[in-house]
Amino acid sequence: MLLRPVGILPASRRLLAALALALPLATLPLTAQATSPADELPLEDIQTFAEVFERIKRAYVEEVDDSTLLRNAMRGMLSELDPHSAYLDRDEFASLRESTEGEFGGIGIEVGLEEGQLTIITPIDDTPASRAGLQARDIILSIEDTPTENLSLQEAVTLMRGSPGSEISLTILRRGEDESRTVTLTREVIRTESVRSELLETGYGYLRVSQFQSRTGDQVTSAIQRLERDGPLNGLILDLRNNPGGVLQAAVAVADAFLEGGLVVYTEGRLPDTQMRFSAGRETAAPDVPLVVLINGGSASAAEIVAGALQDQRRGVVMGTESFGKGSVQQVMPLGNGEGLKLTTALYYTPNGRSIQAQGIEPDVEVVRGRVEVTETGRQLREADLEGHLRSSEEPRERQEMTERLREDYQLGEALNLLKALNVLDRRDR
Known part of the structure; x- marks a missing residue:
């Protein structure tokens, strides 16, 4: 069947008129600068949009109301920008x-x-x-x-x-x-409880941050104080694996818990209010504790900000695998009809000017996910292998369970080993 072309009909004319009325507002500059050609809406493209709108209305196999078509158009505009911008009903x-x-x-x-x-x-x-x-x-x-x-x-x-x-x-x-x-x-x-902490061994703490919420910074400081109640810390593991990110200010607060000053992160975008810089304050919860930061491919956004800041300021050793690489900033903008707009407005940069976007954070020491398997080949017989051997009173069940946990989580075990090595070197340098 040969279809005849359909011209611009009344509904599309109304749409074109509405867009034309919006044109003066759309072309107003955000500041008092002169309007450039790039600020002007292309009338020819608007006419084409209106024609497509009308043809869908007249010829699509099922009837579609105007509101649905317009919202689909808005969704399409945003979805083609990047994976994180979206129109929200x-x-x-x-x-x-x-x-x-x-x-x-x-x-x-x-x-x-x-x-x-x-x-x-x-x-x-x-x-x-x-x-x-x-x-x-x-x-x-x-x-x-x-x-x-x-x-x-x-x-x-x-x-x-x-x-x-x-x-x-x-x-x-x-x-x-x-x-x-x-x-x-x-x-x-x-x-979502964002912070968990425990002692892996005497003097060696473990701090797990699963995501960044508004109170995560305060919770990290409190957790460090709890870990120090049993004595000074010889080392601390900050676990950011599989942390999808969250609140930017919380990431700055967590980095601030380990830094005595300096830049944590800055953002750059097109508008003046997207040019921001965040720095650490002088008060620090753990200024001198040796630190290992664990990351992996599930560490994203705010988690990458913390890892990047600590790495650039040489505050800790970043260990694990390359992070996810989500270095963009989204603003959620409410609309007058109760709906919303999530729009990417800026990019994150580490203190040394590295873009996180699509790059991620490279660990200082790469350790892939795995577990320790002990083979029998060439293994010498020890007292603990003899049936009916006397158990040491100095090895409680908690210690046995921790050993098994470190065997299951190879990255965590290697982080603890690195902290111990750093302490050995530190004692030799004194």
């Missing part, structure tokens, strides 16, 4: 506020788009996703029976959230493997 805007407040119904993963595929950035600690063994860079092929290849990021997040107690199935493909697998998870109320 009322439900999506409310969902974003829930996650910012730190409590929502879901499975506990941070997701993003990598080469067009819905990919797990990181599972959040102690959530259905982390307990099921989901890992950073796992690809989500489908959510229930819905393939993810044509879903926007926000649509995927909306599908995965739901009432606590309800079940959801995900089809997962792990990078490097040929076969996918289906995982069934039960949604929970995700309450």
Whole structure:
């Protein structure tokens, strides 16, 4: 069938007129500078947009209302900019506020788009996703029976959230493997506790930051003080693995807990209010404690800011694998109709001027994820191997459990070994 071209009809004329009325406002400069040609809306392209709008209205196989078409157009404008800019309807805007407040119904993963595929950035600690063994860079092929290849990021997040107690199935493909697998998870109320701490051994502390919330800086300072109650710290491990980021000011506060001054991070964008610099203050919770910072491919955004600042200021040794590389700043802008706009407005830079965006943080010492396996070949027989041997009263069960934990988490074990080596060298230099 030969289709005849359709001209610009009344609805598109109304749209073109509305855009023309908006033109003077759109071309106003943000400052008192003269308007440049780049600030002006292209009338020919607006006319083409209106014509496409009208043809869809008249000829599409199903009837589509004007509001849906316009919102789809706005979504398209933003989705083509970068993976993190988005138009948010009322439900999506409310969902974003829930996650910012730190409590929502879901499975506990941070997701993003990598080469067009819905990919797990990181599972959040102690959530259905982390307990099921989901890992950073796992690809989500489908959510229930819905393939993810044509879903926007926000649509995927909306599908995965739901009432606590309800079940959801995900089809997962792990990078490097040929076969996918289906995982069934039960949604929970995700309450994100951002800081956890403990002593690995006498004098050696462990500080886990799972994400950056408004009070994370204060919680890190309190955790360091608790660790020091049993005596001075000979070393501290700051674990930022699988930390998807969060509040910028919280990242600055965490870096400030270890720095006695200097630049932490700065941002650069097109508008004057996106040019920001954040520096550490003089008061420091742990100014002299030897520090190892653990990162991996799930460490993103604010986690990369902290790792980059500590690395550039030579405050600690960064260990693990290359981080995710999300170095862009998003502002959430409420709109008058109860909806919202999430827009990338600037990029992060480390104190030495390194861009984090699509680059990530390279560790000083690369240690891949793994576990220690003890082979029997060539192993000498020891007293502890004899059946019925007397157990030492100096090795409590907690010590045995910690040894097993370090064997399971090779990166953590290597970080502890490095701290001990640094202390040996420090004592020799005195």
